[in-house]
Amino acid sequence: MDIQHDEAKKKFRVEVDGYTAYVAYDIHDGGLDIRHTIVPEEIGGRGIASALVKTAYDYVACHGLKPIATCSYAVTWLKRHPEYEGDISSDYGGDGTCAL
16 A cells, blocks of 8 residues: 655545545644544445554654544554554544544
8 A cells, every 4th residue: 555644734645446545633742643534435444544544653653753543443543552552632532533
């Protein structure tokens, strides 16, 4: 997967079969907070969301930031990957929610 980082738009994105999937983030309090994860239904079920979140949090590790999650998908991902030592945002609204 050729995941691209668009710093100006604060997104990690990838195009698959003509559809664009992405995670949108914000940087605050010394961390990168994934606020929203979008994978179109047409390309779902292929591990794209996981790859996008991992790429974002690997970027975090290389830049001295803390992984933070507001998006429920990213919250679940962090719980499955405790080695990333991420935090759940105080903006987290529960299962199935995102900040955008």
